[in-house]
Amino acid sequence: MPKEPEISLTEKTFVLEALKQNLRVDGRDLQSFRDIQLTFGDDYGFVDVRLGKTRVLARISAEVTRPRPDRQFEGMFTITTEMGPMASPAFEVGRPTELDHTLSRLLEKSIRRSNALDVESLCIVTAQRVWSLRADVHFLSHDGNLIDVACIAVITALAHFRLPVVTVSGEDITIHPVEERVPVPLSLLHWPICVTFSFFGEDEDGEMICALDATAQEEALRVGDMTITINKNGEVCQIAKSGGVAVEAEVLMRCARLAAEKVKGVDKMIVDALREDEVQRNKGNLDWLKEGKSENER
Template sequence: MPREAELSLNEREFILQALRENTRIDGRAFNAFRDIELTFGDDYGQVDLQLGKTRILCNISAEVTTPFPDRKFEGTFMISTEFSPMASPAFEVGRPTTDEVILSRILEKAIRRSSALDTESLCIIAGEKCFSIRADIHILDHDGNLVDAACLALVAALRHFRRPDVSVEGEKVTVYSLREREPVPLAMLHHPLCVTFSYFHGGETVLLDATHSEEQVREAEVTVTMNRYGEVCQIAKYGGASVDALALLDCTGVAHTKVEALDKLIERKLQEDQRNKDLGGLIAELSAENAR
């Protein structure tokens, strides 16, 4: 099985010694995120996210299907993650790594189990037809903090996505194209985002948005999923050294501040994208009509 080259002993000691001197290799503060570039595609639900050198592509799609027998009044929502081999030598197609399994579980709990997406709004005809929403997350480049980046890309894509409008006459369902009717945004009850804390030196040093090199030398990590209202959706810790319970309270306070900032970033980018679509869509179409 392919393996990624591990840090040498000198590299590990260099990073740890720098942290003892309150210095990160890239010069950031301990509680600072790397630069975030959030770009929306031409189609609804397409997001290209770059967090430093970590790059993630998220695409949302919808189709009409049959609901589950035990959930006749709800649509379905599915998350699929794919780690591209070009992102890291450790990733191989068809062989999920531990990172991929953990990422899938955290996103599943963050979005689905917290009922962030109102699946009842996806129902068309109870027990017969509903919308099935699928989120495909592709890891294109891995330089650490995949969980926070993937969750940010997923929530942004869900907020950006528009499903086709439908009409029901008896048992006949008509699905309209984007040109026939204005597409409908998804009904989201809240917008959970992840903030991961990395622990070093027995918990004395705590970092946000760890790079891949920092992740290889950390002793433990805790992921806090929270929405902008301060409601905790999950706290995930998979192995590693123990973390003091009181330290988790401090984590939730820091996470709330970061989640509010990330939520504002998504909102600002959505507004910019909407203005660009209005300018490039309606005005261009009116100009074409006048030209005729």
């Protein structure tokens, strides 16, 4: 199986010594994210997210199907991930890696199991027809911190997506095209955002060296990591810490407070990007959109 090029001893020594002095190769301090860029596609629910050189695409699709027998009032929502050699030579098509399984599990816990999406709102006719949503996540470039970028991509795509309006008359179900009825946004209860911390052992004062948004080079040198999923209200959705160096309770609490602070900025950035995209799509005139929503409600 192909592997990433190994880091030389000189590079390793340089990076670790810089981290001990609160410095990083790309000029950031330990508590800073790289610049985040959001680009929307022509269709609703298609988002391209870049964090430094890391790039992830997310696309939301929907179809009408029958509900699960034990969930007759709820629609369905699934997340699939795809990693290939385009993102990194360590990834192969059709051969999931341990990182692939970890990312899928974290996205599942962070977004689906935290009830970010109101699945009951996806029900069309109880026990007969519901919407089934699917989020396809494609990793195009890997330069570290894939989970945070993937989480931002899925949440943004869900917030950007629009469902066609459905009319039920007896046993007949009519799905109206976009040209006929203005599609409606999904019902999102909250926006969970992942924030991943990387640990590099202790510095000269015995304090744990902890860095946000590690690059691929830094990830290869870290001795542990922890992902905290939290929303803008400070509600922790999940904490994932699997192996690596032990983390004291004090360090964990400090990371949680920092994550809550960072998520507020990410949340605002997503809101601003969505608003700007909506204005551009409607050429600065939202009157027709408001009229369409009122008509849908009637």
